[in-house]
Amino acid sequence: MGFNLGQYRIDGVLFLAPMAGVTDAPFRRLCRQFGADYAVGEMLASAPQLRNSRKTLARLKFFDKECPRVVQLLGADPVALSEAFHWAVEAGAEVIDFNMGCPAKKVCNVACGSALMREETQARKILEALGEVSQKCAVPVTLKCRTGWDEAHKNALQVGHWAEEAGFAMLTVHGRTRAGAFESQVEYDTIAQVASELTIPVVANGDIADANRASAVLRYTGAQAVMIGRAALGRPWLFKEIKETLRSGVPFELSHKEKVEAILSHRRWHFECYPEPVAVMTFRKHLLWYLTGWPGFEEVRSDLCQAPDALMQGRCLLDYFERQGWL
Ligand SMILES: Cc1cc2nc3c(=O)[nH]c(=O)nc-3n(C[C@H](O)[C@H](O)[C@H](O)COP(=O)(O)O)c2cc1C
Known part of the structure; x- marks a missing residue:
């Protein structure tokens, strides 16, 4: 091949x-x-x-x-x-x-x-x-x-x-x-x-x-x-x-912890690539794709989507991951 x-x-x-x-x-x-x-x-x-x-x-x-x-x-x-x-x-x-x-x-x-x-x-x-x-x-x-x-x-x-x-x-x-x-x-x-x-x-x-x-x-x-x-x-x-x-030959799936690590790396690179206001907005869609259906996500969804800046968005995300025991 x-x-x-x-x-x-x-x-x-x-x-x-x-x-x-x-x-x-x-x-x-x-x-x-x-x-x-x-x-x-x-x-x-x-x-x-x-x-x-x-x-x-x-x-x-x-x-x-x-x-x-x-x-x-x-x-x-x-x-x-x-x-x-x-x-x-x-x-x-x-x-x-x-x-x-x-x-x-x-x-x-x-x-x-x-x-x-x-x-x-x-x-x-x-x-x-x-x-x-x-x-x-x-x-x-x-x-x-x-x-x-x-x-x-x-x-x-x-x-x-x-x-x-x-x-x-x-x-x-x-x-x-x-x-x-x-x-x-x-x-x-x-x-x-x-x-x-x-x-x-x-x-x-x-x-x-x-x-x-x-x-x-x-x-x-x-x-x-x-x-x-x-x-x-x-x-x-x-x-x-x-x-x-x-x-x-056996179905393989990443653990939540490994996925969380990947999301955080993605977010870091995303913010390195775009100016902050753009990055905050454009990363929201990735967060929704990542987290929809994850345990406890619906309770933080609106806070995460409305976070106005990088700091608030980051805090909200880390709090959620911590509460779920994935950090
Ligand atoms: C959000 C989105 C953006 C896309 N943008 C492009 C693009 O820029 N260039 C392109 O050739 N195809 C684009 N496509 C089509 C995909 O490359 C792909 O051909 C299509 O989604 C079918 O593959 P899938 O069933 O695996 O999604 C886009 C598809 C989606 C969903």
Whole structure:
């Protein structure tokens, strides 16, 4: 198992999916520590007027020793995307991923993301342009797409062939059409067909949340790896749990104490990455993902969510962990 992505060796089968607002440098660091074999950052807009926005620049951060540093680009224009490729590489990107999967209306309305699954001529131009830049800079380019635009237009295999011909090094397929959003049944059959026909590594994505599903999808699709998105929200330790379960054959779960340690590390790195007022707000969603359903959490939920600054939020969190005996 394992494969090369340009000069990088990818030795493992559990990848963290790109998730805007989630897979920033602190979260990727934690997931990689827990055994994610590869992690993609949040999507970045390629349009020149958006490239230097505060939001985009904040998304272009890496953690110490991150390898490879994977930056995902979103766009509809081959020239702007080629420029953004160079710009991201100058900022430290070591692999560029191109997003042809985002289903959001505001993204599709400007012909980006999954809208390109039905704009085949434009998609092909972009793939060729990015493949050329990739070759020139010796920086691998990869693609993430869906199975098609809708039931009547499934073209992941065709798009995959174009990407392969253009020099793309890997293809991730989210096994749903754009019309299927995040809910429809995942088409592992389509992923299997793409994996069997392409020569580049194919990664299967969609509804993988535990060890059984991960190993079943790997077997069924013949994909080189699986990519996990939503199941990792509030569960960065999932990668370790899946690996240990597959290794030992016995379901493995981290203790509350180990999870608490991870949450506190995440919080520390999060506050190192963002200015305090931003960090207080943006860490709330992680806390809710982490703690919803934990014993005694409902009693502290509103205090924790309303804590106005880092000190109060930290105190509230530590008090809760202490009361539960996890510190
Ligand atoms: C909050 C959130 C943000 C996402 N942002 C991105 C993104 O920036 N780029 C991308 O290619 N996919 C994005 N996705 C899609 C995921 O990468 C993944 O393809 C999708 O969630 C299906 O995988 P899952 O069933 O394991 O969640 C996002 C998904 C979620 C839930």
